[in-house]
Amino acid sequence: MDWVKLVYSVILLVCGILIFVASFSKKSDERRKFINTKAQSYAFIVVVGMLILEVVESIYLTIQGNTSYDGMGISPIVFLTVISIIYLITLLIYRKKFGD
Secondary structure, three states: OHHHHHHHHHHHHHHHHHHHHHHHHHHOOHHHHHOOOHHHHHHHHHHHHHHHHHHHHHHHHHHOOOOOOOOOOOHHHHHHHHHHHHHHHHHHHHHHHHHO
């Protein structure tokens, strides 16, 4: 594995853990729980949407008989990066919107 990918993966993992731990570390009231729940549900919708698109793409390419399709799917690093960024952005938007 390339060193750049390894370092990027470790940095991404640490940042992801810090984001999730920081959002739950404080004693929370109902408003904070609501904000976290909204951000998590939106990130979950994005995850499901990305997975559905990937399945549809693989089915389409298989039906078309595309010989160049290798069936590799979504890169886990890219997938985690997108989901972490979506979660962080929605968390910041909902914090600003609902005042936390």
